[in-house]
Amino acid sequence: MALTQHQLVEQLNVSRGTLHRVLTGSPLVKASTRERVLRELERLNYVPNAIAQGLKNRKSKTLGVIGPATSNPSNADKLTSLYLAAREEGYSIIFAYSDGSSEADAKSIRELRSRMVDGIIAFGRGLPEAAPMYRELLKDEIPLVGLYPTPGVETDCVYVDTHGAFRRMTEHLIGLGHKKIGLLINSSHSLFIRNRELGFRDAMAKAKLTVREEWIASATPYDSQGGEGEEWEKRILQISDYQQGFWGASLIFAKRQRPTAMVCMTDDAAIGALRAADLAGISVPQELALIGYNDKEDARFARVPLTTMHQPDELIGREVISLLTKRIAGQLPAKPVVHALQAKLVIRESCGKK
Amino acid sequence: MALTQHQLVEQLNVSRGTLHRVLTGSPLVKASTRERVLRELERLNYVPNAIAQGLKNRKSKTLGVIGPATSNPSNADKLTSLYLAAREEGYSIIFAYSDGSSEADAKSIRELRSRMVDGIIAFGRGLPEAAPMYRELLKDEIPLVGLYPTPGVETDCVYVDTHGAFRRMTEHLIGLGHKKIGLLINSSHSLFIRNRELGFRDAMAKAKLTVREEWIASATPYDSQGGEGEEWEKRILQISDYQQGFWGASLIFAKRQRPTAMVCMTDDAAIGALRAADLAGISVPQELALIGYNDKEDARFARVPLTTMHQPDELIGREVISLLTKRIAGQLPAKPVVHALQAKLVIRESCGKK
DNA sequence: ATGAAAGCGCTAACAC
DNA sequence: GTGTTAGCGCTTTCAT
Numbered sequence: 193m194a195l196t197q198h199q200l201v202e203q204l205n206v207s208r209g210t211l212h213r214v215l216t217g218s219p220l221v222k223a224s225t226r227e228r229v230l231r232e233l234e235r236l237n238y239v240p241n242a243i244a245q246g247l248k249n250r251k252s253k254t255l256g257v258i259g260p261a262t263s264n265p266s267n268a269d270k271l272t273s274l275y276l277a278a279r280e281e282g283y284s285i286i287f288a289y290s291d292g293s294s295e296a297d298a299k300s301i302r303e304l305r306s307r308m309v310d311g312i313i314a315f316g317r318g319l320p321e322a323a324p325m326y327r328e329l330l331k332d333e334i335p336l337v338g339l340y341p342t343p344g345v346e347t348d349c350v351y352v353d354t355h356g357a358f359r360r361m362t363e364h365l366i367g368l369g370h371k372k373i374g375l376l377i378n379s380s381h382s383l384f385i386r387n388r389e390l391g392f393r394d395a396m397a398k399a400k401l402t403v404r405e406e407w408i409a410s411a412t413p414y415d416s417q418g419g420e421g422e423e424w425e426k427r428i429l430q431i432s433d434y435q436q437g438f439w440g441a442s443l444i445f446a447k448r449q450r451p452t453a454m455v456c457m458t459d460d461a462a463i464g465a466l467r468a469a470d471l472a473g474i475s476v477p478q479e480l481a482l483i484g485y486n487d488k489e490d491a492r493f494a495r496v497p498l499t500t501m502h503q504p505d506e507l508i509g510r511e512v513i514s515l516l517t518k519r520i521a522g523q524l525p526a527k528p529v530v531h532a533l534q535a536k537l538v539i540r541e542s543c544g545k546k
Numbered sequence: 547m548a549l550t551q552h553q554l555v556e557q558l559n560v561s562r563g564t565l566h567r568v569l570t571g572s573p574l575v576k577a578s579t580r581e582r583v584l585r586e587l588e589r590l591n592y593v594p595n596a597i598a599q600g601l602k603n604r605k606s607k608t609l610g611v612i613g614p615a616t617s618n619p620s621n622a623d624k625l626t627s628l629y630l631a632a633r634e635e636g637y638s639i640i641f642a643y644s645d646g647s648s649e650a651d652a653k654s655i656r657e658l659r660s661r662m663v664d665g666i667i668a669f670g671r672g673l674p675e676a677a678p679m680y681r682e683l684l685k686d687e688i689p690l691v692g693l694y695p696t697p698g699v700e701t702d703c704v705y706v707d708t709h710g711a712f713r714r715m716t717e718h719l720i721g722l723g724h725k726k727i728g729l730l731i732n733s734s735h736s737l738f739i740r741n742r743e744l745g746f747r748d749a750m751a752k753a754k755l756t757v758r759e760e761w762i763a764s765a766t767p768y769d770s771q772g773g774e775g776e777e778w779e780k781r782i783l784q785i786s787d788y789q790q791g792f793w794g795a796s797l798i799f800a801k802r803q804r805p806t807a808m809v810c811m812t813d814d815a816a817i818g819a820l821r822a823a824d825l826a827g828i829s830v831p832q833e834l835a836l837i838g839y840n841d842k843e844d845a846r847f848a849r850v851p852l853t854t855m856h857q858p859d860e861l862i863g864r865e866v867i868s869l870l871t872k873r874i875a876g877q878l879p880a881k882p883v884v885h886a887l888q889a890k891l892v893i894r895e896s897c898g899k900k
Numbered sequence: 901a902t903g904a905a906a907g908c909g910c911t912a913a914c915a916c
Numbered sequence: 917g918t919g920t921t922a923g924c925g926c927t928t929t930c931a932t
Contacts, residue, residue, distance in 0.1 A: 194659070194686075196925055207903040212927065222901060242660040243600045244925035247908050252597055254661075257641070262622035272616045275643045284657055287611070287641040289629045303638055305548070306596040307608075332548075434847040463847055470849065493788040493817055495824065495849045550909055561919040566911065576917060598909035601924050 195238045204232055215240065242284075246308060254284045255516065256304035259315030259339075260291055265488050266505055267315055270339065273509025274313060281517050283310070291429075292316065293422055297325045311335035311516045318342050318383030321422055335519040337512050340384050341530065348519060350511045350531045352503045354384065354485075357535040358391025358455060361483045361501060365453045366399045368543055370481060374407030374451035376440045376461045380428050381420055385457070388485070392455050407451045409440030433457065437464025445472045452480060453543070459484035459491040462498055462542065470495070481543040485535075497540035504533050549592045558586055569594065596638075600662060608638045609870065610658035613669030613693075614645060619842050620859055621669055624693065627863025628667060635871050637664070645783075646670065647776055651679040658688075665689035665870045672696050672737030675776055689873040691866050694738050695884065702873060704865045704885045706857045708738065708839075711889040712745025712809065715837045715855060719807045720753045722897060724835060728761030728805035730794045730815050734782050735774055739811070742839070746809050761805045763794030787811065791818025799826045806834060807897070813838035813845040816852055816896065824849070835897040839889075851894035858887050 201208050206229060213221045214229045221229075246252035255278055261271045275285050286307055288300035304312060312334055316322055323344040329336050330347060337348040365373055375392050378385060389408075396403050419427075437456060444450065445468065456462035462484035466476055474480050476496045484491055487502035511531060518524050539545075555562050560583060567575045568583045600606035609632055615625045629639050640661055642654035658666060666688055670676055677698040683690050684701060691702040719727055729746050732739060743762075750757050773781075791810060798804065799822065810816035816838035820830055828834050830850045838845055841856035865885060872878050893899075 194662075198925070208905095208926085209903055209928085210901080213902090216927090220901065225901085239656060239659045241601075241662060241925055243597055243606055243662045244908090245927080246597045247595075247601050247910090247924090248926045248928090250908070254640075262616060262626045265619060265622075268616035268619075268622045271641070272643050275641060279653070279657070284661055285641045286608075287625070287629060287639045289626050299633070302593060303633070306593045307638055308548075308595060308597045432843055434843060438847070460843075460847075463844075467847060467849065489786055489788060489814075490817075490844050493792070493814075493821060495821065552909070562910085562921095563912090563919055564917080567918085570911090574917060579917085595909050598924090599911080601908090601926090602910045602912090604924070 194241065195236055196241070200233075200236070200238060203236075204229055250308075251310055252308040253282055254286050254307060254309050255513075256286045256288055256300075256307070256309035256312040257315065258288045258290055258297065258300045258304065258312055261287065261289060261315045263291075266486055266503060269505040270315075270508050273506045274512060275509075277509040277513035281513060283513075283517070291426070292319065292322065293426065294321070294325060297322065301325060301329060305332065305334070309334070310520050311337070313512055313516065314338045316340050316342055317380070317385070318387075319381065319425060320344060321381075321425070335516055337516050337519070339508070339512070343383060346528050348515055348524075348529045350508055350515060350533065352508070352535050353532040354535075355387040355391040355394075356532075357485065357501045358388045359395045360391075360535075360537060361455050361485065362392050362395035363399070364499070364537060365455065365481060365483060365543065366395065366401065368453075368481065370451075370453040371401055372404070372407070372449075372451040372453070373401065374404070374409070374444055374454040376409050376437050376454055376456040376465055378428055378431075378436050378457065379410045380425055382425070388457060404451070406447055407444055407454075409436075409443050433460035434464040437461030437466075438468045439464075441465035441468040442472070445469070445474065450474075450480070454480065454482055456482060456484050459486045459488050459494075459498055459500055462500070463490060463494050466494060466496060466498075466542070477542055477544040483543055487538050491538075492540065494542070496542045499540045499543045500538050501535040502538050503535050507533060548595065549590055550595070554587075554590070554592060557590075558583055604662075605664055606662040607636055608640050608661060608663050609867075610640045610642055610654075610661070610663040610666045611669065612642045612644055612651065612654045612658065612666055615641065615643060615669045617645075620840055620857060623859040624669075624862050627860045628866060629863075631863040631867035635867060637867075637871070645780070646673065646676065647780065648675070648679060651676065655679060655683060659686065663688070664874050665691070667866055667870065668692045670694050670696060671734070671739070672741075673735065673779060674698060675735075675779070689870055691870050691873070693862070693866070697737060700882050702869055702878075702883045704862055704869060704887065706862070706889050707886040708889075709741040709745040709748075710886075711839065711855045712742040713749045714745075714891060715809050715839065716746050716749035717753070718853070718891060718893075719809065719835060719837060719897065720749065720755065722807075722835065724805075724807040725755055726758070726761070726803075726805040726807070727755065728758070728763070728798055728808040730763050730791055730808055730810045730819055732782055732785075732790050732811065733764045734779055736779070742811060758805070760801055761798055761808075763790075763797050787814030788818040791815030791820075792822045793818075795819035795822040796826070799823070799828065804828075804834070808834065808836055810836060810838050813840045813842050813848075813852055813854055816854070817844060817848050820848060820850060820852075820896070831896055831898040837897055841892050845892075846894065848896070850896045853894045853897045854892050855889040856892050857889050861887060 290296040326345040484500035491498035644650040680699040838852040838854035845852035
């Protein structure tokens with residue numbers, strides 16, 4: 193069905209060598225031959241067989257994407273920008289979704305290795321549990337770039353500095369005069385989440401403000417007191433950020449004393465908190481300032497438009513692909529490159545105008 | 547680096563034939579040999595080279611996904627379920643995002659053809675403009691299943707019946723006693739959108755209710771009166787559903803007479819309308835009932851939890867893959883299979899409880 | 901400037 | 917029950 197070079201050679205009366213030279217733009221071809229061949233190629237709509245090329249070159253020109261790349265709009269945007277940047281460089285993307293469990297990861301890794309991907313991009317949340325998988329990949333010397341640092345894994349990484357972001361969010365609130373500041377977070381052990389809390393605590397400490405633990409709502413599955421490991425992480429993931437925000441905030445509102453501001457894990461959590469505040473008759477931002485994270489579109493259209501942090505998702509794709517292709521080409525020193533990008537504060541109404 | 551059968555054969559003291567027979571589970575191998583080989587395979591962590599297999603078998607065991615597969619949470623969910631179902635069948639997914647413009651489509655198609663995908667899944671919105679691309683694919687006899695019917699294209703298709711869904715949404719409102727019903731829609735020429743309006747009009751006609759055109763807000767780019775073609779579609783896409791809902795509703799609220807209920811294109815549009823209502827001091831659902839479509843998580847957490855339609859996104863993946871693999875295997879009659887799934891009404895509060 | 905031929909890792913048909 | 921071999925479509929080296 194699809195045209196092969198073999199068939200082409202017959203039709204065009206040239207040798208495979210010449211055909212190949214035309215195809216690769218080598219100058220060692222007579223201009224008239226080149227032109228004729230090119231014209232025919234166009235007419236016959238020849239598409240080279242990337243599978244055969246891959247086998248021969250031992251480079252498939254594909255990149256694998258592993259992890260929960262579609263689990264939220266921000267990740268989905270990253271995936272899109274990854275694809276666009278990869279295509280510029282002649283790479284295709286093999287999508288190997290994984291919910292982050294080790295069986296799912298293992299399956300995906302096997303799949304990608306079998307497809308001879310030239311490199312892998314790992315969506316992850318910085319869970320220590322995921323380290324063994326990454327290490328296996330590194331052992332095989334497959335170029336790997338992470339979208340969040342995984343504790344105990346030394347690899348290339350392009351990520352948004354959530355620690356710094358939450359520091360700045362908290363500072364924003366402090367700058368607005370708030371002293372009684374709460375935090376809506378969850379009890380995941382992922383760095384992705386833990387760093388948010390650390391950023392918050394850092395800013396509070398730096399401003400010599402005391403952190404009241406009762407104002408930290410660390411959402412936890414209803415029927416349990418705490419836990420760890422994959423099973424635990426999975427259960428946390430099952431509670432949506434909205435719910436975490438809603439119940440977390442409701443719990444805090446029930447205390448004798450309330451904070452005047454809350455730093456929220458995500459926009460969704462902030463929107464959940466906003467609803468809880470509405471229901472409790474607490475006005476935002478007058479009685480309670482709320483700051484979110486992600487700048488998803490919903491943030492702008494929340495009942496009170498959310499002040500939040502915007503992540504440069506579009507940029508991430510470019511950075512990752514640029515790093516990964518250089519790594520594949522062996523143009524990078526052995527030492528892993530870690531590239532932190534900064535989120536940007538977007539001021540809207542949920543902390544008061546200004 | 548990666549182990550090949552050639553190397554394996556040396557280490558294991560068996561022939562390629564026997565190795566292959568073990569690998570494919572053929573019974574024509576002495577049990578003891580099989581066991582020994584299997585054990586070694588495991589120990590050495592052999593992963594077959596899918597590229598070489600693909601070249602040899604002339605089946606890459608990959609499926610291409612084309613179109614805006616990450617552009618909204620519903621599509622992203624479909625992509626995930628597609629991946630999971632495909633993996634069950636031994637297929638990998640090549641992700642070829644396209645915004646739906648013909649250049650982007652053409653690039654993606656070329657990419658997928660070059661990768662020898664065994665089949666293609668097309669995310670699309672039922673735009674007549676997209677027909678030529680699909681037809682090119684069909685001409686090459688690449689199995690193709692669409693996720694929405696494209697006018698003028700005869701191909702396998704698994705989709706959610708939005709026409710019926712909007713009929714039922716409207717009927718729900720009518721059943722609640724509403725007679726003055728508006729519609730928030732946009733001016734895309736895609737079937738994906740047009741069918742919603744048709745469903746609405748059908749239900750109104752059937753109930754002998756007059757459709758007041760002034761209550762139909764058909765969002766249009768600000769600086770223009772109408773248009774068509776790719777450029778037009780692209781501009782509409784740039785206006786978010788929230789904005790379309792917000793401005794569309796605001797426009798309707800400004801009329802001398804207002805509807806008592808509105809059917810909204812999507813949940814986001816409904817949330818936009820809800821905000822417009824809040825700002826205009828119109829209470830939902832008492833003065834205005836609002837019904838959305840998609841049941842995205844935001845719908846449940848809107849200020850007034852949205853009554854909406856839930857799409858079986860998880861199911862779609864299975865259906866599509868099942869259809870596509872059968873088509874690839876030649877187990878289907880030539881006549882395209884079109885499979886419409888039904889969305890389900892989810893009653894919450896935005897139309898009044900009940 | 902052009903052509904011929906070997907081989908990437910795998911499968912399958914055929915020989916033993 | 918096991919071994920051998922030709923070739924899938926392409927690239928690349930070497931010869932002409």
